[in-house]
Each structure stands twice: as structure tokens, then as C-alpha cells.
Amino acid sequence: MAVGTKELSPAELDTFEDERLVDELKKAKEELFNLRFQSATGQLESHGRLKAVKRDIARIYTVIRERELGIRATPAPVEAAPAKTEKKTKKAKAEAEAPAEAAETKEA
Numbered sequence: 001m002a003v004g005t006k007e008l009s010p011a012e013l014d015t016f017e018d019e020r021l022v023d024e025l026k027k028a029k030e031e032l033f034n035l036r037f038q039s040a041t042g043q044l045e046s047h048g049r050l051k052a053v054k055r056d057i058a059r060i061y062t063v064i065r066e067r068e069l070g071i072r073a074t075p076a077p078v079e080a081a082p083a084k085t086e087k088k089t090k091k092a093k094a095e096a097e098a099p100a101e102a103a104e105t106k107e108a
Helices: 010-014 018-041 048-069 090-107
Strands: none
Touching: 018 048, 048 090
């Protein structure tokens, strides 16, 4: 099994937008700094976590670089679903359009 966090698997990184990748990279680097600090002071409990965070950073850098080179596609921006509008019957639609048409004929 690959070392790393489950949240940052390569398949999961493919779905992230560029801004989120940069945010995840920043978080991982901060975590690595804290882990190294804990290791230096003798407070680190899980030394395997260092290796996992380093691999996560490498994965993020790889995805970013592949997108720059065009090897990996950038995910399409997710558009918010349009708000549900009330379904109008044909009669209601005709009535809604009728005042607009009447105003146009008065102006002409």
C-alpha cells in the first residue's frame, strides 16, 4: 500500500482545482515543519507521519506540474445548480407574456 494520507490520493487530487491544490500544499508544508520540529525536540510519536506528509507534498507538486505541461486535465469548474423555478403551465406562460406584448404594441 502506498504511503500517504487517504484524503490526498492521486484520484482525489485530480478533482481539486488549482487554488485548492495550492492550499493543500501549504497545509502539508506547515504540517511537515511542525513534525520536524517535534522530531528535533523528541516529542514526535509517529515517525511514519513524516514520510506520509513528504509523499503528499510530492504528489501535489506532481499534479501541479502535469497540469502545467498539459499531461493532466484541469477539472471543469463546478457550476452551481440553477434554483428550481416553478413549472408554469402553458396558460400561465401565455398570461405572463401577454402584458409584455401589450406594452410593446402601445409604444408603437
